Amino acid sequence: xxxxxxxxxxxxxxxxxxxxxxxxxxxxxxxxxxxxxxxxxxxxxxxxxxxxxxxxxxxxxxxxxxxxxxxxxxxxxxxxxxxxxxxxxxxxxxxxxxxxxxxxxxxxxxxxxxxxxxxxxxxxxxxxxxxxxxxxxxxxxxxxxxxxxxxxxxxxxxxxxxxxxxxxxxxxxxxxxxxxxxxxxxxxxxxxxxxxxxxxxxxxxxxxxxxxxxxxxxxxxxxxxxxxxxxxxxxxxxxxxxxxxxxxxxxxxxxxxxxxxxxxxxxxxxxxxxxxxxxxxxxxxxxxxxxxxxxxxxxxxxxxxxxxxxxxxxxxxxxxxxxxxxxxxxxxxxxxxxxxxxxxxxxxxxxxxxxxxxxxxxxxxxxxxxxxxx
Amino acid sequence: xxxxxxxxxxxxxxxxxxxxxxxxxxxxxxxxxxxxxxxxxxxxxxxxxxxxxxxxxxxxxxxxxxxxxxxxxxxxxxxxxxxxxxxxxxxxxxxxx
Numbered sequence: 001x002x003x004x005x006x007x008x009x010x011x012x013x014x015x016x017x018x019x020x021x022x023x024x025x026x027x028x029x030x031x032x033x034x035x036x037x038x039x040x041x042x043x044x045x046x047x048x049x050x051x052x053x054x055x056x057x058x059x060x061x062x063x064x065x066x067x068x069x070x071x072x073x074x075x076x077x078x079x080x081x082x083x084x085x086x087x088x089x090x091x092x093x094x095x096x097x098x099x100x101x102x103x104x105x106x107x108x109x110x111x112x113x114x115x116x117x118x119x120x121x122x123x124x125x126x127x128x129x130x131x132x133x134x135x136x137x138x139x140x141x142x143x144x145x146x147x148x149x150x151x152x153x154x155x156x157x158x159x160x161x162x163x164x165x166x167x168x169x170x171x172x173x174x175x176x177x178x179x180x181x182x183x184x185x186x187x188x189x190x191x192x193x194x195x196x197x198x199x200x201x202x203x204x205x206x207x208x209x210x211x212x213x214x215x216x217x218x219x220x221x222x223x224x225x226x227x228x229x230x231x232x233x234x235x236x237x238x239x240x241x242x243x244x245x246x247x248x249x250x251x252x253x254x255x256x257x258x259x260x261x262x263x264x265x266x267x268x269x270x271x272x273x274x275x276x277x278x279x280x281x282x283x284x285x286x287x288x289x290x291x292x293x294x295x296x297x298x299x300x301x302x303x304x305x306x307x308x309x310x311x312x313x314x315x316x317x318x319x320x321x322x323x324x325x326x327x328x329x330x331x332x333x334x335x336x337x338x339x340x341x342x343x344x345x346x347x348x349x350x351x352x353x354x355x356x357x358x359x360x361x362x363x364x365x366x367x368x369x370x371x372x373x374x
Numbered sequence: 375x376x377x378x379x380x381x382x383x384x385x386x387x388x389x390x391x392x393x394x395x396x397x398x399x400x401x402x403x404x405x406x407x408x409x410x411x412x413x414x415x416x417x418x419x420x421x422x423x424x425x426x427x428x429x430x431x432x433x434x435x436x437x438x439x440x441x442x443x444x445x446x447x448x449x450x451x452x453x454x455x456x457x458x459x460x461x462x463x464x465x466x467x468x469x470x471x
Contacts (some may be wrong), residue, residue, distance in 0.1 A: 047458045097449060141469070240446055241419040259466045294470030299446050 006032045006177070008350065009196055009205035011184050011219060012212035014044040015160070015335035016309075016342055018167040020211055022348020025174040033171065034182040034196060034202055041273050043213055044335060046235065046306020048262060049160035050249055051091065051337045052100060054127045054152035061122045062362040066341065068125055071154050073340035078158070078248055083246040084173065089158050090257040096155025096249045097139065099146050099291050106148045113150060127152040141245055144291040157249040159257050160336050167339075179203065184212075187222040189324050194223075206210045207326040209350055213309040214271075216317075216331050224323030226365045227331050231271050235280045236264035238286075238302040245294070253288050260267040261295065264287045273307045309333055312368060318323075318346060318360040326353070329365075376408045388458040395455040404430060404437045404449035407460070415439050415449055416463040438463055445471045 009263050010021045013035030024031045053071050057064025071093070078091040110129050116122065128151050135149045136142055173176060179200075184348035186197040187208060196203045210219050216227035241259030252265040266280045281303050309331065311317055317334035328350050332338050349355050384399045390412060397406035404427035405425050407415060414424040427437035430450045437449040439460050445467035449460070 229443075242469045245469045274381045292469075297444055297471075298467075298469060 005193060006030050006203070006210055008032075008206040008207045009034060009194065009203055010209045010211055012210070012215070013168075013178060013180070014042055014211070014213055015164060015167065015339055016330055016332065017209075017211035018164075018171055019335075019339040019342040020209055020330060020347045020350070021171050021176050022167055023343040024209075024351055025171060025176050026343075027348055027351035029351055030175075031171075032177040032179055034184055034198065034203060034206065035178065036183045037181040041214075041307055043309050044305060045161070045357050046234075046236070046273070047160055047336055048234075048254070048264065049158055049163075049256070049336055050096070050182070050251070050254070051156040051158055052096065052251070052334070053125055053154040053337075054096065054150060054251075056118065056334075056337075057119070057122065058116045059313070060362060061119045063315050064116070065123050065312070065364070066316070066359075067334070068123060068154060069345070070338045070341040071156070073344055074156065074158075077340035077343060079343070081163075081166050085166050085169045087162060087169060089163045089166050091156060091158045092257075093154065093156030094248050095151055095153040096157075096251065097135065097141065097149045098251045099135070099149045100341065101145050101147065101287070101290055103147055109150050120343075122294055124328065125152060125154055138248060139246070139250075141228050141292050141294050142226065143290055145290050147236055151310050155249060157254050157256075158336060161335065163339065171237055184200065184219060187327075189223070189327075192326075194324075194326065207325075207350065210329040211329070213331075213335075214307065214367060216329055220329050222319040223327035223329075225319055225327060225329045226368070227317055227329055228313045228365065230310050230333065232308050232310055233266075233268045233270040233272065233275070233303045233305050234264060234308055235268075235276060235284065236262055236303065237281050237284050237300055238262050238304075239295070240299045240301050242298065246292070250291065252284070253291060260301070261288075261298070264363060267308075271307055273305055276303055276305050304340070309316045309335065316363045317365045318355060318363045319365050320355050328355070375411065375413055378409055384456060386456040388456075388460060390460045391462055399454070401437065401454045402430075402450050403413050403441065403447075403452045403454055403458070403460055406454050407439075407449060412462075414462065417465055419466040424467060440466075440467075440471060441469060 007029035031210045056067040131148045182198040194208045214229045214231045217229045220227040239261040246255040321327040395410045425436045428434045439449045441447040
């Protein structure tokens, strides 16, 4: 490694890291992305690819605004990526459904939305509760057990593997140094310069942005920050490619631009990304067939499990260090949904050297101190 | 393209894309189609390229056809039955078929 000094070292080459690196590069900065190797536990390869708004923000109203901001910026973000790379990440925003298979489920859904909208300062994102016949007008293939749904016109989805590839293509074309197999072991700050120690040598940078998913928990304390995480496992079932039949994403099921149907919204307290359990896959498939009976004969071609990046309370963390000026941490579950914000809003803040508190103060990890004191 | 080795023996009839095909009892759908000179069983979902039965042992999934209304069946693993209806599969399968 040459003794070159970067303006910013981004730690983590997943969607959060490379979206941020792309945004920093657009600000004219010299950027390095330090990543683990191909075998890294990587949520960016396992996620469900929703750009999702509905029900975000219960318990922290500003999270709803933050999510809507990214959802609204997503179309322009994907256009910019297409101009730069020629690659289409297939972003679509037709609105999305959360389907209920019983009156009890629908009431629970309505209750969540009511509590969400009753919060002071919440922005109204126009989620409606629809009955079976209203849903059937938009999703004609639902089964008789579907009693209703919530529908939010701001919801959408994307091809997240292509997003991952497109962002890598874009940062590479912009001259960002992508450094694989550079697991960061230690970070120190000397004379205003950060030194990131890896088994392949040190990398030096004026600023550091930690975007390493659940590994931020290990890295953040090195620069006077904190990232309390609670990883969880999700399992996904994927069918063969089918002719388009589903024009809207459903929170547990969506048809990709390529025709496969992805099924899955399981949550388990596990950090083993290699484990798949038949019980979970079977439950997901059984519910999918009750939602859309025409899936009953369809072949499953893949299943996988992946570890969700999840903060302790589920909300994002954006912070800058008081003890190590120039060090930032970015943690969130929704690396796909919030990619437009990371690229177009957070990266410019890091480039300016300070987070815009009007936008991101609610997402400081300081919120955890109050709870621990209680 | 292919010739049968020896006598045809006892036969039955299946329909492939509306055409009656004589098959030997015990044939797989793939073998009966190939013996009848049908060397395209589907087109691919992505590029639309034609495909024929390839491995004939259930591994390659190139011989997918619609059998009695059910799509993406492996023709090399399904034995023929009298009156069976087989359709070549064009591009992506239709859900519910």
